Amino acid sequence: MRAVPQPTHHAHLRAEDLSKGFEERPVLSRISLTASAGQRLGVIGENGRGKSTLLGLLAGDLEPDAGSVTRHGSVAVAAQELPFADDDTVGTVLDRATAAARAALSEVDGSAAALAEAEPGADDRYAAALAEAERLEAWDAERRADLALAALDAPADRSRRLAELSVGQRYRVRLACVLAERADVLLLDEPTNHLDATGMDYLTARLREHRGVVVLVSHDRVLLDEVCTALLDLDPNAEGEVVAHGGGYSAFKAAKAAERARWEQRYALESARDAELREKVAAAEARLITSWRPPKGAGKHKRATRAPGRMRTVARRLDELTGQRVPKPPEPLRFTGPDLAAGPDEVLLGASGVTVPGRLRPHPDLAVAACGRLVVSGANGTGKSTLLAVLAGRLAPATGVVRHGAGTRIGLLAQESDFADPSLSPARLVRDPEPLRALGLLPDVDLTRPVGRLSTGQRRRLSLALLLLGSPHVLLLDEPTNHLSITLVDELTEAIRVTSAAVVVATHDRRLRRDLDSWPRLDLI
Ligand SMILES: Nc1ncnc2c1ncn2[C@@H]1O[C@H](COP(=O)(O)OP(=O)(O)OP(=O)(O)O)[C@@H](O)[C@H]1O
Structure with a gap:
């Protein structure tokens, strides 16, 4: 007789004494955690602390140096980058996500046929097949995937090649599939990074109603507050332990400060x-x-x-x-925004009639004055990144003009950090490493490591540092909170509020938008 499949509420994840290092450097040491059905665990900690590594270990994509992981139920993972083959399409990812549902439906058909033939044990087989199909809500899998793709503004055309999609679009395709899959254990790395307000609401609702286990790495303070039942803080406490705190981010922040x-x-x-x-x-x-x-x-x-x-x-x-004795509390990296000058002109940057076919529709003209502030908002695909790239002079518009004030330095923090030569270290990318160190964005140990080995957040910190070292008069920040640790997000928010440089921010981050809600806004449609 076939075993009746476990219902979702038996989903369970347990890690015991997990340790993992890279190139002789310990990253995680003796981490233990347990999560049962209905528990949604947020993983937080400084950039480079090992959050993605922990998710990789929990998913079984990485082998621990010591310790073990036990998983009950199916697992679905949305890592920060979706690895894909050249000919993979949206359809390939969808097929993988709905494979279990299709298998369950075909088993229902097969066992029904066996029942009709009065094969021995066919009734048990049919009951098990039905239970599994119901658990996966298999009849609804394709429709769910379409709904999720639409809600996350991900390309739904099955024939679109992944190689032709942006990083954000690929992530949204993967996330939509993960949410539609009905896996028991969801492992999500920075799921809000590429979502707009509608996408975030959809994600929040799906995670809150998920009956299994969720483990998510996120810097999104609102998501952590609204979704998580506990937070695992990878920054060790006075006893050198990594501990979980009950409740969302606000409760954690108060507890952490008191600790x-x-x-x-x-x-x-x-x-x-x-x-x-x-x-x-x-x-x-x-x-x-x-x-x-x-x-x-x-x-x-x-x-x-x-x-x-x-x-x-x-x-x-x-x-x-x-x-x-209790060890000295580690001195956290403290980012202090450098003293940027206000700029040589009254109007530093202007744009009128700027459009880019398929990427940026007509919108009101804009002028950024010395010390000016602007928040650019709009749903995914309305062209915020395109506008910022045009303003920075990195992309030529099809129509309209962009004016840079004479002698005005304009700096752009793009959404993704690409470095032409990943073998170079941060210290080699600058003439003098001292000002880089003084910014407090990267610890000394990471200044001499190849950029390609740094974590995603560490690379973004480096991009931010390189931008600031250019002493721009206008800072163009495209989703500045993506990939950064929460502590740095707080510090950066403070720095851009007080800097003498002009600042233009494009962001979906709900908390950052709230913090900047007194700034003028340009809404793209
Ligand atoms: N394949 C690898 N080879 C060498 N070092 C690595 C490798 N993968 C990760 N590391 C290092 O392990 C540490 C932890 O990386 P990980 O990506 O897990 O951190 P994280 O907390 O998720 O960081 P972030 O917040 O920046 O995304 C970093 O110092 C990183 O440079």
Whole structure:
């Protein structure tokens, strides 16, 4: 008799003591987690902390150096980049996503035929096939996929080649398929990066109603708040442990700040106690050397020669105690926006009548004054990135004119960070690494690693650093929060609010839009 398939609520994911490193560098050390049906775990932490690596291990795409992962139920993954073959199409991804549903339907047909033939055990087989098809809502799989593709504004034409799609479009195709698949365990890496407001609402609703397990890596504070039942913080606490916090991001932020304050307080207290003890020991030692000289031949002489030994024992014991003390709280990377100049002209940048066929429709003219601010908004495909590329002079418009003020420096942070030679390190990409270090965007250890080995967020940090080092008078920021850690998003928001440079931001990030809601807006349609 065939086993009756497990219903979705038996979905379960368990990782025990997972460790993983690359090129002798430990990235994750002894991470354990458990997630059962109905639990939605957000994974957060600084860029390069190992969030994508953890998802890769949970998915079984990466082998751990130690530890194990147990999965109950089917798993669907949307990684930051979708690997694809040259001839893969939207249809290929859809077929893979609906394969289980199609198999379930064909089993229903096969077992129904067996039932009609009165084959032994056919009734059990038919019941199992029906249960599996119902669990997968298999009859509805194609329609669900179409709905998801439409809601996420992903290309629905089955014959479109993936190679011809943008990174964002490919991600949306993959995400739509993952959401339509009805897998038990969903593993999503930065799912909001390429979504507009409609897409984010759709994603949020699907995740909230998912009956299995969700593990998602995200910098999107609103998504973490609205979707997650717990957050796993990969930045270790005072005990060196990685722990999960119940609730969404707002609760976590408060708990994390309180924990950091306690850690700093404890460290200060233990350091003061330690210093006091050491002072006392040093003073006792000094007294011993300078003032206590018993006459030779006296019994006291033996005690005198033993005394320094005792002092050494005390000093050793003190060193041991120091080893057991709470470690110094790590100094987090702190990004401070550099002092950018306001620009040489009253109007630094202007555009009128600018269009690009198929990418950017007519829209109101725009003029960016010195110290000016502008938020560009619009659904996916309305041409925000195209407009920014045109404004930066990287793309020629088909109609209209773009005016750059004389001597005005314009810098663009594009959505994706591409580096021509991935073997070069950040330090080799600049003439002088010191200003790069001073920005506080990359730790020293990453300044000398090849760019191709850095994590996605670390590469985006580098792009941001290179942009700022050019001291632009106008900052054009295309989805600036994508791939960045939440801490840096907060710091960057503050920096662009106060900088003397003019700033144009295109973003779907709901929290950032709220933070910048006093800025003028240009809505593309
Ligand atoms: N294949 C690889 N070879 C060498 N180093 C790697 C490899 N994959 C990841 N790393 C390193 O492992 C660390 C963790 O990378 P990972 O992408 O998991 O981090 P992350 O927390 O997801 O980062 P981000 O927030 O920037 O996306 C980084 O220092 C990265 O450079």
